[in-house]
Amino acid sequence: MTPTDEELVASYRAGVEAAADELVRRHATSLGRFLYGSGAPAAELDDLVQEAFFRAFRGLDGWRGEASFRSWLYRIGTNLNRDRFRRQKGRQMVPIEDQEIPDHADPEGEAGANEMETRLLDELERLPRLQREVFLLRAQQGLEYDQICATLGTTPGAARVHYHHAVKRLKEAVG
Amino acid sequence: MTPCERLSERMPAMAAGADWTPDEAAHLASCPDCAAEWRLVKAAAGVGGKLPAVDPARISARVRARLAAEPANESTVIPIRSARRGRWLMGLAAAAVLVLAVRAVVRPPAPVDPGLAAPTGTVLSELEELSSNELESVLGDWDEEQVGTPAAGVPGLSDLSADELERVLRSWET
Numbered sequence: 001m002t003p004t005d006e007e008l009v010a011s012y013r014a015g016v017e018a019a020a021d022e023l024v025r026r027h028a029t030s031l032g033r034f035l036y037g038s039g040a041p042a043a044e045l046d047d048l049v050q051e052a053f054f055r056a057f058r059g060l061d062g063w064r065g066e067a068s069f070r071s072w073l074y075r076i077g078t079n080l081n082r083d084r085f086r087r088q089k090g091r092q093m094v095p096i097e098d099q100e101i102p103d104h105a106d107p108e109g110e111a112g113a114n115e116m117e118t119r120l121l122d123e124l125e126r127l128p129r130l131q132r133e134v135f136l137l138r139a140q141q142g143l144e145y146d147q148i149c150a151t152l153g154t155t156p157g158a159a160r161v162h163y164h165h166a167v168k169r170l171k172e173a174v175g
Numbered sequence: 176m177t178p179c180e181r182l183s184e185r186m187p188a189m190a191a192g193a194d195w196t197p198d199e200a201a202h203l204a205s206c207p208d209c210a211a212e213w214r215l216v217k218a219a220a221g222v223g224g225k226l227p228a229v230d231p232a233r234i235s236a237r238v239r240a241r242l243a244a245e246p247a248n249e250s251t252v253i254p255i256r257s258a259r260r261g262r263w264l265m266g267l268a269a270a271a272v273l274v275l276a277v278r279a280v281v282r283p284p285a286p287v288d289p290g291l292a293a294p295t296g297t298v299l300s301e302l303e304e305l306s307s308n309e310l311e312s313v314l315g316d317w318d319e320e321q322v323g324t325p326a327a328g329v330p331g332l333s334d335l336s337a338d339e340l341e342r343v344l345r346s347w348e349t
Contacts, residue, residue: 017239024235033223042226049229053238058245114225116218124222139219142187167183171211174218 005069013060024053027070030141031077037124037136040081048084052077067150074141074151078133116174123173127166134159135166178202182209189213190220 003011003019005026011019031052032045040048056063056073063072124132133152137143138159145156152159176184182199189195195203203209 020239020242021232021235024238025231028229028231028234032229033226036223036226037219045226046229046234050234050237053234054241057238057242116214117221117225120215120218121222136219136222139187139190139216140222142191167212167215170215171208174215 006065009060009063009069012057020053020057023069027073028053031074034074034136034141035077035081037121037140038078038081038133039085039125044084048077048080051080055080068147071143071147071150074137075153078151082129119174120170123170126173127169130154131162131166131169134162135170138163179206179209182206183212186213186216187220190216 003022005023008019008023012023028049032049035048036042036045052073055076056069059076063069067075124135127135130152134148134154137148137151138145143151145159148154148159149156154162179202182202185193185195185199203213
């Protein structure tokens with residue numbers, strides 16, 4: 001049976017270092033994609049994700065399990081990304097087309113999807129921060145609203161309102 | 176809950192690979208609003224998917240090396256409560272800066288009559304009257320992007336030194 005995140009955390013705290021590897025394997029990629037959608041440059045994703053895990057593991061004594069490990073980790077990653085934004089006082093987007101994109105079997109379909117994603121990224125940049133983060137946590141990461149609350153420190157009602165406004169604005173802009 | 180709301184609730188799961196029921200598929204085909212939201216959710220699910228993935232094995236090795244090398248120090252962790260407090264202070268300080276700037280513009284400096292009572296009706300007192308949910312909403316909408324882009328002539332928080340910020344905050348306590 002696959003251990004839960006909370007069981008892995010307990011194992012890690014009991015000295016099983018491999019449990020940390022499994023937690024990283026489970027969440028590193030999705031955290032990186034969330035941070036990228038939230039405005040982190042692709043070139044900084046490795047460092048941000050690494051720092052988020054480092055702080056999460058080192059701060060486990062401060063995590064009392066009210067929120068899931070994932071919410072705790074994303075909370076730390078979100079704060080790191082906000083700090084990065086404040087330091088740089090602006091966003092330096094690395095266009096997705098500048099990345100090393102692997103070949104795909106359906107180039108026309110992929111091109112259309114890439115175009116939609118690129119437009120979405122552009123419009124996400126224009127959203128207020130909380131709307132952007134709530135939208136990504138819901139639409140990209142599939143989090144429930146109570147998990148979003150634990151991640152962003154807001155209320156379920158506020159999270160729903162932010163999501164609704166984000167969708168409304170994105171529909172108008174991206175269509 | 177309306178059919179559109181039900182569909183909206185299900186979209187993240189659908190984007191992750193689940194299947195629509197026949198009723199949901201029929202509604203999606205006939206509702207332009209839901210179809211537009213579905214396109215957004217699908218696109219969001221793909222954001223970052225074409226990037227060179229972060230390497231969990233490399234990250235894991237680095238994190239473990241750092242954990243072994245650096246002793247635990249809670250001061251470097253970002254606790255949830257302090258993040259919330261920091262946001263409160265940012266919002267409060269930004270409100271203070273804004274009000275001080277407005278005062279400077281609309282009311283020229285005048286000798287202070289020590290017999291006058293302390294100013295009332297401040298932004299701070301208005302904030303204090305808000306419920307926690309209302310305060311959460313107000314502060315939640317206060318973006319660092321907005322804070323970092325003050326109106327012309329109004330100093331931004333980033334322009335203040337620590338001492339200046341402290342003075343601004345103290346001005347609200349007196």
